[in-house]
Amino acid sequence: MGSGRNMTSDLQECGLATSRSELDASGQLAEKRFGGTTLYAPSIDELESRIQQITSSIETLCANHASLGRNNLAFLVRNHTALSIPRRVFGCLLGAVMRVGSIDQVCCVSVNHRPFRILVHRSRTHEFQQHLGIARQLLQRSVVLYVGELRERLFPVKGWGTWSSASYLLARLALLGTAAYIDSKNFTWPKGLEYAVGAAH
Amino acid sequence: MPSAQLIDITCLPTYGGWITPWSDCADLQVLGLDRQGQLCERDVRIERRGETTPSGYLGTTSAFGAFSEETKVLQSNGEPVRLGRLIASGDVRDRLFESIGGGRYDTASSTACNSLWQSLLCAAAISDGESIVLRSRNGECRTDNERRLGKRVECGSHEYCVLHRKAFDSSMTDDWKGTVAALVHQLLDRDETGTLYCERAMYPLVLWYADAMRAEGRRARLVFDTIQHSAIVGIDVTSEDVDPVAHGGCAFLTPHAATRIKLEWADPSWIPVASGFLLAPE
Numbered sequence: 096m097g098s099g100r101n102m103t104s105d106l107q108e109c110g111l112a113t114s115r116s117e118l119d120a121s122g123q124l125a126e127k128r129f130g131g132t133t134l135y136a137p138s139i140d141e142l143e144s145r146i147q148q149i150t151s152s153i154e155t156l157c158a159n160h161a162s163l164g165r166n167n168l169a170f171l172v173r174n175h176t177a178l179s180i181p182r183r184v185f186g187c188l189l190g191a192v193m194r195v196g197s198i199d200q201v202c203c204v205s206v207n208h209r210p211f212r213i214l215v216h217r218s219r220t221h222e223f224q225q226h227l228g229i230a231r232q233l234l235q236r237s238v239v240l241y242v243g244e245l246r247e248r249l250f251p252v253k254g255w256g257t258w259s260s261a262s263y264l265l266a267r268l269a270l271l272g273t274a275a276y277i278d279s280k281n282f283t284w285p286k287g288l289e290y291a292v293g294a295a296h
Numbered sequence: 297m298p299s300a301q302l303i304d305i306t307c308l309p310t311y312g313g314w315i316t317p318w319s320d321c322a323d324l325q326v327l328g329l330d331r332q333g334q335l336c337e338r339d340v341r342i343e344r345r346g347e348t349t350p351s352g353y354l355g356t357t358s359a360f361g362a363f364s365e366e367t368k369v370l371q372s373n374g375e376p377v378r379l380g381r382l383i384a385s386g387d388v389r390d391r392l393f394e395s396i397g398g399g400r401y402d403t404a405s406s407t408a409c410n411s412l413w414q415s416l417l418c419a420a421a422i423s424d425g426e427s428i429v430l431r432s433r434n435g436e437c438r439t440d441n442e443r444r445l446g447k448r449v450e451c452g453s454h455e456y457c458v459l460h461r462k463a464f465d466s467s468m469t470d471d472w473k474g475t476v477a478a479l480v481h482q483l484l485d486r487d488e489t490g491t492l493y494c495e496r497a498m499y500p501l502v503l504w505y506a507d508a509m510r511a512e513g514r515r516a517r518l519v520f521d522t523i524q525h526s527a528i529v530g531i532d533v534t535s536e537d538v539d540p541v542a543h544g545g546c547a548f549l550t551p552h553a554a555t556r557i558k559l560e561w562a563d564p565s566w567i568p569v570a571s572g573f574l575l576a577p578e
Contacts (some may be wrong), residue, residue, distance in 0.1 A: 128387075130523030130524040131522070164513075190523075193524060193525035194549070195522040196350050196549030196550050198552050202495055202527065217551030268469035270431075272454050285451035291449050291458055292422060292427040292458065
């Protein structure tokens with residue numbers, strides 16, 4: 096899946112809303128609750144078909160990538176469905192996909208020490224753990240690891256999103272303390288970490 | 297015999313602390329409610345089934361735990377419900393659950409210490425089995441417990457807390473409340489509202505901390521990302537009462553496999569507790 100062109104002008108309204116007032120409808124609305132949010136649509140058929148279309152797209156596109164940030168996934172879904180999806184609607188339906196275990200969130204930390212989350216599809220969970228192990232080995236061997244080098248090793252095809260996926264692995268290791276940021280593109284093995292286990296004795 | 301379906305990362309309360317059923321065990325005593333509603337121990341048998349299942353989670357403001365989809369819990373109205381049903385329907389917040397906190401215990405048992413140690417491994421930067429090196433979230437050691445619990449080392453720009461197994465066991469045996477508080481101070485992050493939180497794989501530490509707060513006359517309110525999913529478990533300590541009967545706060549499944557566990561017990565009038573929830577027998 097490529098990055099896609101800017102399709103803002105071609106997007107159709109998704110027809111789902113998180114409040115009745117957002118839908119310009121005089122009659123009865125169909126509704127369905129997801130967690131703490133209720134989605135509304137003009138009819139039950141529209142409600143069910145749009146939910147199915149968007150959640151299916153979320154799952155398919157997430158599975159196509161080793162890992163994704165939420166905003167990138169929203170961008171892909173928007174392009175894939177040609178629908179303009181309000182942020183709260185997207186969050187609600189992403190939550191529904193996560194609720195049934197199709198997608199999980201993984202915690203990471205940014206170069207500015209801020210926590211953030213990435214999304215991993217259930218079909219890529221094992222691969223993600225394997226990649227973490229490889230990244231850790233490369234980091235320990237190389238001392239300094241450039242994101243591009245990890246990307247080269249794990250994603251030789253270099254598709255859209257693979258740079259981010261490589262950087263997310265290192266951001267995950269940074270959260271665990273097995274990597275440290277030099278800058279946003281370079282990571283280092285924390286000096287002396289391999290000897291730290293002996294410090295307790 | 298009555299039985300319940302769990303997974304190997306479900307927390308079971310005992311008079312020595314929280315344990316997770318890592319291995320088959322025929323002579324284990326866990327806490328539950330008798331026919332008078334009193335908390336008491338009973339013998340249980342734990343059998344690992346061999347096959348794996350996706351791990352699910354259920355939480356309220358007073359309880360949080362890992363279960364299988366097939367696990368049946370009791371609602372406050374006495375009706376059983378399977379976790380899978382709660383997840384599929386998405387109506388967990390309409391359900392009420394009575395949470396049962398851990399027992400009042402003075403000393404942590406070796407089994408409970410082992411279970412907590414195992415759960416800390418998931419957050420390790422590096423480990424050799426006898427020592428765990430964990431990235432420290434907070435700077436200096438404030439208490440004697442923190443200073444006694446483990447060494448602090450600097451590696452590059454990070455600080456780490458190095459736990460050694462023997463010191464950890466000794467510290468938990470001597471003063472589990474102080475040890476758990478020290479671990480929480482070193483290992484949990486704090487968000488912009490002041491809530492302490494950790495990744496959900498470390499949830500046993502949160503349960504221990506809630507018990508420690510309860511022993512000091514304080515209360516702990518658990519918080520999650522959303523009703524539909526949570527990557528973390530948060531804990532707010534308060535002096536106000538937290539209602540043990542609470543609406544469901546989250547119910548979800550994850551792609552992470554866990555080993556199926558069968559819990560059996562002999563007394564049909566006794567109801568075991570798991571992660572603060574009452575289990576309904578199969």
